[in-house]
Amino acid sequence: MSVIALALAGCGSEAGEALAPEAEETASSAPEDIAVEGEEVRILAFGDSLFAGYNLAEHEGYPERLERALRQEGLNARVIDAGVSGDTSAAGRQRLAFVLDQQQVKPDLVMLELGGNDMLRGLSPSDTRANFEAMLEELQGRDIPVLLMGMRAPPNYGPEYQQRFDALYGELASEYGADLVPFWLESIYEKPALFQSDRIHPTAEGIDALVADTLDEVQAALPEN
Numbered sequence: 001m002s003v004i005a006l007a008l009a010g011c012g013s014e015a016g017e018a019l020a021p022e023a024e025e026t027a028s029s030a031p032e033d034i035a036v037e038g039e040e041v042r043i044l045a046f047g048d049s050l051f052a053g054y055n056l057a058e059h060e061g062y063p064e065r066l067e068r069a070l071r072q073e074g075l076n077a078r079v080i081d082a083g084v085s086g087d088t089s090a091a092g093r094q095r096l097a098f099v100l101d102q103q104q105v106k107p108d109l110v111m112l113e114l115g116g117n118d119m120l121r122g123l124s125p126s127d128t129r130a131n132f133e134a135m136l137e138e139l140q141g142r143d144i145p146v147l148l149m150g151m152r153a154p155p156n157y158g159p160e161y162q163q164r165f166d167a168l169y170g171e172l173a174s175e176y177g178a179d180l181v182p183f184w185l186e187s188i189y190e191k192p193a194l195f196q197s198d199r200i201h202p203t204a205e206g207i208d209a210l211v212a213d214t215l216d217e218v219q220a221a222l223p224e225n
Contacts, residue, residue, distance in 0.1 A: 030059040034071040041070075041222060042105055043079045046096065047113030047149065050185075051083025053207075055196055060204040065211045066218065073219070080107070088117045089131035096135050100142060109222050110139055113149035113184070115169075119157070125164040132168065136176040146178040147221040149214075151185070179221035187213035 045051045045063035053061025063081040070077035082099050084091070092114045100107075112135060118128045139146050150169035153162040173180035185202075187209050188194040194206030202210060 030057070031068070034068060036071045036074060036076040038074075038076045041075060041077045041109075042103075042107045043067075043077060043218070043222075044082055044099070044103065044107040044110045045079055045113070046082045046092065046099065046110055048083060048087040048092075048117055049085035049201060050116060051081060051111075051113050052085045053081070053083070054085055054201045056204055056207065060207060062207050062210060065207050066215070069211050069215050070218070073215070075219070083113070086117060087114060088121070088123065089114045089128045089135075090118075093131040093134050096138055100138070100144075106142065107144055109145050109147060109218075111147045111149055111218070112136075112139075112178075115151045115165075119151065119153050119165055122157070122161075125161065125168055128165070129168045129172065132172050133176075136172060136178065140176060145221060145223055146176070147218060148173050148178050148180045149184040150180060150182045152183045179217065181214055181217050184210065184214055 043063075043066075045066070051062055053064070058064065061081060061083070063079040063083070067077050067079035070079070080103070084095070087095075092112075112132075114132070114135075115128055118125075136146060148169050151165075153165040155162060157165070169180060170182065172178065183189075188202060188206045191206075191209075192199070194203055194209055195201065196203055
């Protein structure tokens, strides 16, 4: 069983709160910014605590580490962290338009990372799908490319739920012409040392592994100038 599956099985009635709490950042020194020339590329990282960097220093979160990795590749990237701990797909649906309206410049790409809290709370995949459809239609209407960050349900949720939940990311990507990372925790989910004690949220080292594993897919999803 995967680390995530073990975490879900162990959460019991508290599972619905597993991605919700905020925590103090760990003490760590932020690295210096990397200066890159060229036109700025703006990426909006819209998701839950897996983007918000639960229990990590601000510069250790996925959006921040992704920005640094892209700049190391010579891309003048700015990744805006729009992760909110505890967000379900319904909460994301409610705030997406507001977040987009607050951007001074339209994002070149939106990374849509939600669904984990829906799964932890046992919410219907049909409801999750409807919320994603609304968000994808909002982004499509604004002509903003999307990279879907897929999640996967563990076996202990039962084969029917697992099949319905796992399938929705690929089906939505196909239906709305979005790029897709089928399961974005793939590179670490069987490595307990890369998860915090809750067995759900990655450590800083886990975040670095995720960035390295998904960097090519993020770059490929960016529109060509």
